[in-house]
Amino acid sequence: MTGHNTSLARAERAADPTPSIETASELAGKDSRPLRFITCGSVDDGKSTLIGRLLWDTKAVKEDQAAALSRDSTGKQNDLGLPDFALLLDGLQAEREQGITIDVAYRYFSTERRAFIVADTPGHVQYTRNMATGASTADLAVLLVDARTGLLEQTRRHATIAALMGIRQFVLAVNKIDLTDYDEAGYLQISRAFRELALTLGVKNVISIPVSALKGENIVLPGTAAMPWYEGPTLVEVLERATQRAGQSTGFRMSVQRVSRPGEGFRGYQGTVSGGSIKPGDSVVILPSGVEANVKQIVTFDLIRNAAVSGDAITLVLDRPVDIARGDMIVAIDQRPQTGTAFSSRLVALSADGIEPGKRYWLKAGSRRQRVQVTPTAALDLQSGQWQPATGLALNAIGSAQLDFDEPAIFDAYDTNRQTGAFILIDPETRNTVAGGMIEGRRNPPGGLRGGTDGRVRITLPGHLLEAFRNSDFARSHAGEIRVEEGESSND
Template sequence: MTAPSATAASASNVVPITDAVKSTRDTRPLRLITCGSVDDGKSTLIGRLLWDTKAVKEDQAAALSRDSGKQNDLGLPDFALLLDGLQAEREQGITIDVAYRYFATDRRSFIVADTPGHEQYTRNMATGASTADLAVLLVDARTGLLEQTRRHATIASLMGIKQFVLAVNKFDLVAYDKAVFEKISHDFKELALSLGVRQVTAIPMSALKGENVVYDGRATMPWYDGPTLVETLELATTRTGAAGGFRLPVQRVSRPGESFRGYQGTVAGGSIKPGDSVAILPSGMVANVKQIVTFDLVRNAAVSGDAVTLVLDRQVDVARGDMIVSLDAQPMTGLHFDAQLVALQPGGIEPGKRYWLKAGTRRQRVVVSPLSQLELSTGKWKSHAETLPMNAIGKVRLSFDEAAIFDAYDQNRNTGAFILIDPDTLNTVAGGMITAKRTDLGGIHREGQRVLLSLPADLAEELMATETFANRRDEVDVRRLSAARAAEVLGDLD
């Protein structure tokens, strides 16, 4: 559908989707985030989407016209005001908080998060990205990719988002130059590939004029024959973020009477039915599911997202923070994990400091050791990072006092995500994603003038038998693992 003039498009009663798109309706809403640098037009774009999909009610439209004051040259209100609801946002003309809005076409419904572009509000952007299926990265056609664009793209990819839309906005201000679009889209696709993202749709558009947002912009960009933003969103896929086996972080133990004991929580992955065998972590006890109960009925099954009470067939010790999992598809358990995180508070992450780590219903003490930091200007990881300042993206090692339970984030974002809490201020200082379990089966460490060489037993015996060590055995101190430490190492090998 070719876009009418901006004013006519806003007043038209025609639903702005093609007949081909009308054929089926996806019942699953798509969650998306708009992100990018300051003044790239994120709020204006979402406001335009709401306006042209008729998601703005009459009283909202009247308030928008009143609050906009003098209208622009196109005779249209300030669409950004539909998103920027805080007084400070309107006074400064910037986005501070995350604004969630809802709109729909004949094919699909959408939940959109408009996030701030300023660096100091990176934590707000990370919050919006944590639940999104798709990211719309806006770029001002006049400036191209900026550091904040790279930061937001990196955070979105770390949060598991694999579908990107590159919205090259304000294209009317570069005279609809095709070469500008090709240069920016090429640069961004190279960035996306470096982040492991291969699903990128680049769209030249003018959010203010509504070109290639809901209505196509062929009148001004005849060389572009790709989809509009809405057409792209209608065909996007949702992610479950909960692949693999059954996961139920225990929120509460329910005991309304002597004859009933149930374990309550929201299913964080997989499915379960009566008769299935489960393990309770971290204890490792095994039981079978006897009954699945909700507030009003007994169910035959439960799937990810369901809030349920599980009744087991035997008495087992289960407490809040434990996790009930599939017996044949269990998460990782251990004392050490590798993760990537985003530092969210002034002061950043202090190496060696003990933080609270909150993941699901479980809270544990953890020590964070930075390993490397991403240099946003080059896209390369800088090794041997000593600290992670505010807004830094880093790779870290997590060391726990007691066994932790995780899935890798790319397998299950519900059981692979966490936040770090400063025990002194109770502020959330970082958000992170588990990448892998770390095992420490060997290494070289110093204790004063002595060097500790940690090796598996068979390799250590072979080394000790060599002539060099045989001649200096009185200088070598052999330390064997305790039973507890050996059990820990064997657990890390699972």
């Protein structure tokens, strides 16, 4: 490689805005929970082969698995005489016959420094829903790109979905670099293009690595011999030092799945904690009724607990009889979610029929199911990265939509709580899941008035009316009760 290209590579690394991934090894001990990550990208970019190589080189493949792999790889060995690593992930018969990934494959492995759970997600457009499922619980995304073709539409779609799902750490693995004769300039061009895309998605933590999954270069072992111009970490080194997804900042949340009445003297409300923590004596409010109560007892299948945290399956006993039904939500009295009949959202269309404008669907969030009218307003152009006005969403489209409910709905913004900010849409006629969605926030009711978290009424007005209203006698006399913001005064 030329000295000019080497200096380019060093400049690229110096400009990397993500030191947090490189310096977080102290936070990533083996006693912490496993790091969850996904591999994603377009079809045939080598996702299954990369994970298979990762499992093989970290000695996560047991002897019987290795023997079966050698047997199943008959006639499929590569030029190096190694087995077909993709078979470690492609478990379905159709996957092996077609050489593609259809379902999400989860695998567990560990190194001396950390444990991992990896989800191999399919690259084909028709299996986008499976990719979204894998991204919903991941801390980090490894996005593969073929060094020969660069960023494709499906690469952009997967990156966008991962970002919408709240993933803020990306590793760009420029795979099959050996098939370009280890071309540094091409690698740098792909890396720069992806960084520009990531910035439009609000993602700044990006590390680029040139890899050959087939040969195992820069996966677990460094590829210094073939790529002396690359001085960065291997993929496994980045994974060992990555930070886990930050905890979300809501108070206690529990969607009621069942009311337990085993005897005349006991009434408990069962569910899984989806945010915050709870202990006996804490005050809670039941939504949507707004009834308040105190926690008397926390019960699990084998003991009485002193506290419960997110992820715990519990039975809550309150200090007074309360009318609570399946689908109601018990929340912290001082940190309540948003309630209302109108919300804005982002959708990923998963049905061949797409999302029809104004059609009524079933919306399912947790144990709650409600009728909702969905009105798409914009769709993302994956080629330009620009949002365009839209009245409908086709299969695999990513868009914005307004949700209008007949009855009050209960949500947190997805960025605040993934559990209480996500939902699916179900076609009432076919019973098929037609979209996955994320709540952005509550829409303004007519007139632009809404309650704020600080107790003041928020008034949203267009810019040309804002100054006149602030100078009015009404605004001065109610200065401590209202907060005026610039925006549209009607329903968003």
